[in-house]
């Protein structure tokens with residue numbers, strides 16, 4: 001009797017939603033939490049799995065404490081080499097933080113993390129590679145600047161072996177490339193499955209919280225654009241940084257989409273060179289093409305990304321629809337935002353957009369969602385519609401409401417000052433009485449979008 005009890009392993013089957021990370025006791029076609037269809041995967045939770053026991057890291061029995069009796073402590077942060085990654089993380093990586101860096105294959109995640117490790121002089125770093133052999137990592141390291149004498153490589157996918165190595169080495173930072181390749185012996189499923197990803201991330205989370213050592217995790221993004229593995233991974237980690245860029249362009253963007261220790265969305269810019277990723281000091285220059293600024297259908301938006309202003313060129317093409325239903329295409333901005341702006345133009349400026357094909361792009365394949373860009377998109381559309389270039393060296397900055405009224409975006413002065421620095425001499429936006437504006441830049445404040453047309457083209 002006793003013998004059988006010892007032999008039987010307690011196994012519980014649960015179904016985890018890939019979209020929202022919710023657990024379900026039985027399989028169902030639709031997730032009752034987020035409403036998505038066909039997103040449930042089976043996970044086998046065994047009694048010795050860490051994820052199975054939901055309690056967090058090293059927490060013995062916690063007791064309630066009065067908030068007022070607690071002392072607020074500034075989190076200590078490990079400064080990483082270079083400015084961009086630090087800024088996106090909110091000023092370095094906090095002690096004990098688990099940070100996920102997601103991106104499509106080949107975008108440069110391994111390059112960024114390896115060059116970070118190589119430049120961390122004076123810090124012991126453990127770089128765990130589950131995808132490449134030590135030889136491959138070494139070959140890549142030879143191309144990159146920096147030579148950290150205290151950098152250790154570990155080609156390993158077993159999470160227990162990785163944690164053992166961590167305990168022996170006492171590193172200041174652990175990098176794991178990638179979470180999808182790891183597996184834990186506590187589960188029978190294959191690496192990359194929902195259960196394994198969750199189990200391994202939980203083990204690493206526990207290690208980070210217990211020791212205070214920050215862990216950087218690489219995660220792959222699927223073709224549909226979501227992080228492979230369950231959404232639960234995004235819930236577990238302290239920060240999620242997305243790595244994006246167009247294959248046809250040299251530049252790469254890192255963007256914080258979640259950060260428990262800093263502001264979002266903060267952006268960082270790099271250029272991919274043959275010696276790794278080089279930081280871009282002046283990103284506004286990257287998304288302005290001086291040769292095209294005199295063309296019809298081009299307007300420059302003064303946007304704000306996190307704490308930093310960024311100028312970006314909006315390009316529009318408006319043409320008579322040749323076949324049946326007019327086409328709409330938006331690259332870099334939300335398609336629904338474009339539809340809304342077109343409807344406002346149709347209704348409030350009496351333009352016949354309904355019979356036109358409309359294409360809108362942000363220069364350089366950039367993707368932004370600042371509502372302060374509305375006016376620039378509208379100006380580009382008007383310029384394309386009338387096939388007339390906009391006044392030279394002009395900036396546009398305002399949010400548009402459904403009534404066609406223009407609204408001030410946050411930190412107008414900050415945006416305009418960036419424009420002035422980049423050689424712009426006039427700005428168009430919402431009425432800004434009482435706002436401090438940079439001298440040397442003529443600002444045209446408008447109340448309604450209908451005023452834009454006569455102001456621009458007379």
Ligand code: TYD
Nearest residue numbers: 105106107108109110111272273274275276
């Ligand atoms: P990689 O970091 O391997 O991407 P990920 O880890 O996100 O899959 O980046 C691979 C690409 O970067 C590859 O196409 C080659 C290019 N690359 C450079 O252009 N310069 C370099 O110095 C390095 C190391 C890579």
Ligand code: MG
Nearest residue numbers: 109110131177
């Ligand atoms: Mg890689």
